[in-house]
Amino acid sequence: MRDFSRGPEHLAINQATTKGWSLEQAIEGYARHGVRGIAVWRDKLAELGLARAADMLKVHDMTVTGICRAGLLPEAEGGWPAARDDNKRAIDEAAALGARCLIVVAGGLPKGSKDLAGAQAAVIDGLAGLLEHARAAKVALALEPLHPMFAADRACVNTLSHANDLCDALGPGIGVAVDVYHVWWDPNLEREIARAGAAKRLLAFHVCDWLVPTTDLLLDRGMMGDGVIDIRKIRGWMEAAGYNGMCEAEIFSARNWWQRPCDEVVRTCVERHRTVV
């Protein structure tokens, strides 16, 4: 395994972790702490502008580990054409920034529906359409299985096994994003990481922690080391499977980290990256 103890060479930060910062502030802030990787959110990107963002990322020699995000396929408001167009714009943005991948979240049940199998089928169709454009733009799609507690409202793909099955069905151009928060509980995790690695499908690795107790389903993620996830063990599985990209800290934390100065958050990410990731 790679030695992370000496510094943040392999650390990326998802800018949702420093919610108070604009994209400009995040790029400069991360760089100030020696962090050379960032995952970019599209709303923040729109504020800064694509050309200016590309410029700043280049000046600071920043790797874009991912663009957040495309997807929400079955329940898209405004129907399929609107969702498809927006997803295509996301692909173009990912291409323009040279992002390692575009994160894709499957989407949950359409409003009023109880048809989970139907939603899952719609995801395959939606991904197939997205993939055509992504291949042409040479952008890798990273399907991110979300925790089963999001099956109803955010993503009906909830295990790495299911994501791998979809990738098998869809062919080249799509891989997976492994976020420890979503998959740490899965008894098949090591096996499915190995399977994804064998198919050259490991596009992103996200870290944070599962707090006990967790007080909110969406916005109560923990800083690495503050919860129960054996992050280093899972990183070991990722690297054994061939992953050599950055480790991206992604922490949605309304009650704790979002309340603190962003510089403190970044400093803590750097420290925990060295000691527990």
Added chain:
Amino acid sequence: MRDFSRGPEHLAINQATTKGWSLEQAIEGYARHGVRGIAVWRDKLAELGLARAADMLKVHDMTVTGICRAGLLPEAEGGWPAARDDNKRAIDEAAALGARCLIVVAGGLPKGSKDLAGAQAAVIDGLAGLLEHARAAKVALALEPLHPMFAADRACVNTLSHANDLCDALGPGIGVAVDVYHVWWDPNLEREIARAGAAKRLLAFHVCDWLVPTTDLLLDRGMMGDGVIDIRKIRGWMEAAGYNGMCEAEIFSARNWWQRPCDEVVRTCVERHRTVV
């Protein structure tokens, strides 16, 4: 499939659903509404006393669909001997009441531990010990996989597939409890219900609903029909796999149903049992 539309013949209620009632009140209350099945919690049973409870259940011709519960194996406070003794008492109570099964919840991570695989191994050992006593007492153990969001603090067995694997390893005397709340999201659910059915392992079927949004991980379950779970579809899978026991309504609902008069809750369970289960 059985026709539930005519009445509550196949309805049981888990007494946690009517938290405000004692066991005595629950038995009488359910019977008043024509409900002939109950799942009993051990703290409420202790208040009434085993002999008196057995007597009342007999008078009201009430099927005990389950005793809640044994388990919490890896992290038991007071260490193994205390947990083992308490679990044995649970088995004896289940035998005395002629319960269809004793619900077993695996337990989560020991305090301070991040060793999920270790906890899962401890569960096998704990179940093996429990099973010896259960076989002697002719009490069926029903291992209930809990939703993955409980992996840290309540149960490190989170899929029916994992529960089936454990049953395979442990041999006769242990089966599974299928609770739609915990397993509805699982793309392998139909297959794993069939697998459990083929092994004569389906001991209990619990129903409630998944609300959108869900505001609390533990205590915000919905009344059948108020959420997104296609309960009837899952019941169809259960019956196709050979399950012909009662359907037990189990609703932990601090903000809604626990605030209402218990008679209203029971009346609503009866109605929803007819219309959506």
